[in-house]
Amino acid sequence: MVDGRQMCCVCGEPVSERFKVPCDYRRPEIAREYSVYWCQQCDLGQIQPRPSLNEIADSYNVENYYTHDGSTDERASRSTPGSRTILDRLRTHLSWRLDCGTELSPEEIRVTVEDRKPTICEIGCGNGQCLLQFAGAGYDVFGVEPDSSALDVANSELAKVGMEGRVLCGTAEELPESVRSRRYDVVLMSHVLEHCLDVNEAISNSRELLSANGVLVIEVPNCAALGFQQQLGAWPWADIPRHLNFFTPRSLELLLTKHGLQVSTTVFRGYCRQFSKTWLENERQIYSAFARHQSTGTALPGFNSRAWRLLIRSVFARPALKYDSVRIAARIR
Numbered sequence: 001m002v003d004g005r006q007m008c009c010v011c012g013e014p015v016s017e018r019f020k021v022p023c024d025y026r027r028p029e030i031a032r033e034y035s036v037y038w039c040q041q042c043d044l045g046q047i048q049p050r051p052s053l054n055e056i057a058d059s060y061n062v063e064n065y066y067t068h069d070g071s072t073d074e075r076a077s078r079s080t081p082g083s084r085t086i087l088d089r090l091r092t093h094l095s096w097r098l099d100c101g102t103e104l105s106p107e108e109i110r111v112t113v114e115d116r117k118p119t120i121c122e123i124g125c126g127n128g129q130c131l132l133q134f135a136g137a138g139y140d141v142f143g144v145e146p147d148s149s150a151l152d153v154a155n156s157e158l159a160k161v162g163m164e165g166r167v168l169c170g171t172a173e174e175l176p177e178s179v180r181s182r183r184y185d186v187v188l189m190s191h192v193l194e195h196c197l198d199v200n201e202a203i204s205n206s207r208e209l210l211s212a213n214g215v216l217v218i219e220v221p222n223c224a225a226l227g228f229q230q231q232l233g234a235w236p237w238a239d240i241p242r243h244l245n246f247f248t249p250r251s252l253e254l255l256l257t258k259h260g261l262q263v264s265t266t267v268f269r270g271y272c273r274q275f276s277k278t279w280l281e282n283e284r285q286i287y288s289a290f291a292r293h294q295s296t297g298t299a300l301p302g303f304n305s306r307a308w309r310l311l312i313r314s315v316f317a318r319p320a321l322k323y324d325s326v327r328i329a330a331r332i333r
């Protein structure tokens, strides 16, 4: 903050408030407003004022919180029968057919190393599913994870493939010393950067981990998506206040460039899950929670018709508007 004004953490210019949410939708009983400020230059949003570490820890203390790694199982939700009408199924099916996004796989990343195994460090590796995939593709794998139960699962899964004790407790801002002492061909953060209190520190730390030809791969929710542009803080992947930062392809690229990295690829993923039953139920929960704190007594929108409108608008839109996530790979300049 300078002279009482909030400044952008990427370009240093003043930012202004774009929207507020009236509460954490996962704890609707607490009336606590959050403001998101936006930098028009960088297209970056941030919750302001920044919460304390205690407040951040507390915000994860909610029921059914799933430390999502971006692998929300859209295929599973597609096959959930439940009370869906034929139109609901048609919408889910259409969006599934038109979803060209792909999850990160070892094949996507080209790493050239001689006479040794390539190495990967995943920051925020959750239960280690992605690391297991890289181990299967011949990588030597390492991980950092703040959630102790996810960390235990990751370590026991990796031990089964002969990689014991590879996941250590830490965050992007506070990496364990033994992780810092190595260099890696791939450093991965998938759906992590939006949770970080200090994105500059997170990027600067992960850049330090890269080997000379190493690649930093970052996936975040894509706030250029039409869904976010229409719903802002009510968009299911806004998840305020667990998400503290809101990126578009532009702001993520500018942040990486600021830290001496050069973007090599930008890909988008996550389309059909925006039309799934789980997503629509999530929207209903968010709108109901917000309505409790709005005195005007606004009626809830029609979620099915809203989803159809979004499908029609987005299906042939360019990827930056269509997909809910963006993944950028960058190398040291």
Ligand SMILES: [Zn+2]
Pocket: 008, 009, 010, 011, 012, 013, 039, 040, 041, 042, 043, 044
């Ligand atoms: Zn800026």
